[in-house]
Amino acid sequence: MIVAVTIGIVILCLLIWLPIDFYFGRRSHINNVFKRDYPKRNSDIQLYTSGKALFRDLFTEIQNAERHVHILFFIVSNDRFSQAFLHLLKEKAQSGVEVRLMVDRIGSHKINKKTVLDLEAYGVSFNFARRLKFPYLFYSLNERNHRKITIIDGKVGYIGGYNVGKEYIDQDSKLNPWRDYHLKVEGEGVRDLQDEFLADWYHSSGVDDRSNRQYFPPLRKGKCLHQLIPTEGIFLEKTFSRLISGAGTRIIIGTPYFIPSRQLFLDLRTVLSRGIDLTIIVPKMADHPFVQEASYPYFRLLLKEGAKVLQYDRGFYHSKIMLIDDKICDIGTANFDRRSLFLNHEMNCLIFDPLCIEMIKKELKSDIDDSTPLTLEMLSMPNPIRRIKESIAFVISPFL
Incomplete structure (x- = not known):
């Protein structure tokens, strides 16, 4: 009887706490959100609808990187394909290229402390985006960084729906083949992808490189008129x-x-x-x-x-x-x-x-x-x- 009463009280407390946490967490989110408006740009854009083709190209661009590789994914899993991806990043970092990897804390929950320490030992700078925060634990648990952005040498960018895991290259037993849309951007729009990545990096790490010109080389105009739209769960x-x-x-x-x-x-x-x-x-x-x-x-x-x-x-x-x-x-x-x-x-x-x-x-x-x-x-x-x-x-x- 005592156990049942105790469980009932715990459940009641949760039912009271969760909506209160979410309500005030949402208010705090709205009050502290920042809106970034990027202008229309001209870039050359290539569309990928196959994960195998996308990651072949992405891996090649990373291998050819000369200065810096900045990557943000919602999900980096823990399978052979993910390990190959992380191994490539470690190789580039050891060659002297700056490599930063940021992933969502919940989406990439399979990345454990051992993996993080291994990446950092090879020179990869690593950050979890959207960590759980007091006092609004339930709200921060649900406020995720769902972006997938890659920028290489400030000149080549990627954005779209693919994450890193076997299902995205058609190796899952059920979700196969995987149909998605991902863009490769070369031209003026890459600066906005870079700016967005560095803004997220700053809010996760406290390191602000948004004014560092080495990450924003001169960019040519491409043929496709486009506009990048970042949103923060509000806009x-x-x-x-x-x-x-x-x-x-x-x-x-x-x-x-x-x-x-x-x-x-x-x-x-x-x-x-x-x-x-x-x-x-x-x-x-x-x-x-x-x-x-x-x-x-x-x-x-x-x-x-x-x-x-x-x-x-x-x-x-x-x-x-x-x-x-x-x-x-x-x-x-x-x-x-x-x-x-x-x-x-x-x-x-x-x-x-x-x-x-x-x-x-x-x-x-x-x-x-x-x-x-x-x-x-x-x-x-x-x-x-x-x-x-x-x-x-x-x-x-x-x-x-």
């Missing part, structure tokens, strides 16, 4: 809302998780009422519990109002992309969900160049061809287990 909703509301003919959204905010859901319904063609691509298989069920209530209403929902069934779909009228394309690290909108630190790239967009449209067409429609009839079939999971998903959707 992304306005960016997406502006893009959606400005559509004139069609919108294509590709995302692994579709859990929109009230505002974005209203925006989507509004454009549908104006006759805008809306297509949403999501994975047929899920990599996390409840994420699919969290999307179903939104899909039921959007399907009724004329949207097309497609399920990608040629592997796992992890792409983060939005195409507006074939005129603006958004690719980056942010999912179309509440976690990316209101918690994660993200980095997206708006592309305005028609030729670059044509290249991306070919990949989107491939996504559509490799997908099958999700219909209202499929979501209306009696399924008590699904209904229970939807109810659970509704409650925890901000954290999925």
